[in-house]
Amino acid sequence: MPLTRSQAELLAREGMAALRNGNAATAYDKLLLLQGGAPGIPAPWFLIAQAAQALGRDEEADAALVKFLAVEPRHLAALLTMAALKVRRGDDRAAQSFYRTALNVAAQPGATVPPMLVPMLRAGETFLAEVASRFTEHLDQILVGTRGATGKHSARTQQALDLMAGRTELYLQQPSMFYFPGLAQRAFFEREEFAWVAAMEASTAAICAELDRVLATDDGFAPYVQSTPDRPAPANPLLDDPSWSAFQLWQAGTPVEPNASLCPQTMAALASAPIPVIAGRSPMAIFSRLKPGTHIRPHHGMLNTRLICHLPLIAPDGCGLRVGAETRHWKTGEMLIFDDSFEHEAWNRGQETRVVLLFEIWRPELTPDERAALTDIFEAIDTYQGAAVDTG
Template identity: 50%
Template sequence: MTMDALARLEAAVDAFRARDFARAVEGLRQAAAEVPAEAMPWELLANAEAATGNDQAAMAALDRRLALDPRNIAALLLKGQLLEREGDRRAADANYQAAINQEAAGGACPPQMRGALGHARAFIAESRNRYAEYLRDTIGEPPTARVAMALDLLAGNREVFLQQPSVFYFPELPQRQFFEPEEFAWLEPMLAALPAMQAELEAVEAEKGGFAPYVVAQPNRPLPNNRLLDDPAWSAFWFWRQGAMVDENAARCPATMAALEHAPMPRIEGRSPVAHWSRLQPGAHIAPHHGMLNTRLICHIPIRTAPACVLRVGNEVREWRDGVPLIFDDSIEHEARNGGDGVRTVLLFEIWRPEIAEDERAALTQLFATIAAYDG
């Protein structure tokens, strides 16, 4: 770059700062013919062109920058603004989203473009709402919850969550967050025993013994990275733990133990069954996490419900309601929160995934028992 070219470029920049956009455009256009493309402030030329009403030339300048640097946040945001002004909302959305993605990936957004980045986020949110309304108005009421979720995913109003077990993944199982109670005939006799189970809970609580914090330290293991460690806000009364019956608790609650016999719980030495009352105090929050396996489902039989107490599995949130079990895949990210003033208690146990065949269950039982017995 010659000294004369550098001087003309600096004079054009000064003109832009003085808001003399016509002179800035003239000087920047001349500079564009003289300086190397990678040294040219294309975003500045685009701004000057747009300020004088020449959006086509502004777009051409931004395309020069993006040809050199396809993920330039400032250029993507400016191009989105021009396309929005032209009324091409879908193209504006695409450029805004690319800028947001780049910023999220660690790209540096110029400080002067922070406001534009905020506008881009608001624009995308509004676009998603418009799109969702268009789909609803055109298609009508979805016939099933699955179709409704598909439409929400298409409109960007829900996120996709998949199985991510922390220890063992069994392939080719359906990616379902919740299962419905009517899919499991064995739940009917369990629910018939609900009054007796509720009476047993009341008796145990009256004796003030048996519940202990769910998250506890294990001998010779690192402390769990869980803020509910040793916290009775989330506590358990165990019936089966790591495949062993807790005899004292089982003797106190014969109706609950009889009800559990109806469920297809895995029987794996050193590991399963697993069953307990899970109690969540007001204000308690079980942070998002994934279960160890995707070969099981977790079942909750509500023994005592509480208002404002919710379970989120993936992108779906449900409340515990009287007489309505919740069955879900805990290998999908999930969390629970008691936002009310009552104590929530459920009977929690695991069952085999219904899609796993008997011969596969036998093989997995042997595998998991072998793993449990391995001492390193």
């Protein structure tokens, strides 16, 4: 005989009271009588699951939670209860799925997490971290014999494994002004990939000699990020700060005098690189000086159609450059080449000043026709609104 609404309400109250008092057996017996529901009262599957779980009846608890989550798929307490149940039953893959869903629900804007569920969320985070660690160890053990003659995976294979294991973050090109599609998502390029690099590196001593003469007078360096009276000041903590400064050799497509004439060997070395020639914009080349204790905060460059080149001239310990997920350190005379449309930052935590010769080159993947088209595009942009200024 079907239950009346009043009978169902009484059983529900008695069942919940028994649960609160720790009498799981009585709660289970009473709540189970409601599995068929009653007029206006759905079956209390979540309460049934809680009682069953307290009695160690995991299979019945699992079945009840499945029915409840079919109706309430984003119910935080039920998701966490199911996740803990899956852990207890040894189903780690299912537990991961329920914990991730629960954490996503809790992180939604406006979500309110009852205090009693916070320890369960923290337990989920701990579980996911432990599972990820075990999974990584499993992969490392299984794949140890698949790394080839070098004993290492290729850089791309290792990056894919690190991303999957959560050992690194995914960074992508995010230029602040202009995005060209279809270019490789690479933070760093290797110096051996460019035929012109060896000759420029061979000129390091001559370039350093010219830099020494410049530094002896300390004239010509100006803050890299500068305020201008006709523009809002950029929100950069190094605004008008000589801690990060530039000695301009090429600026907006024009040699800067007398600086260029003071550095003829440097100007000659720059002529060998595939530097864009764009009216009012490029070539650009500077001696970039970073004083001790200076941090260039994370930021994105304006374009992904170029690469930034650093020829280190003074490279003390304690200095570094992070581009995307990878950090490298400058070595005197060894070119660093990177895509500055990735998030990047630099620092000098040492005791001496760092100086690099900084300039830009075309992305090597761009065809001659694409370079010509981009030159026309950038010149057209600048004739309309003026050249964009890199504010770091």
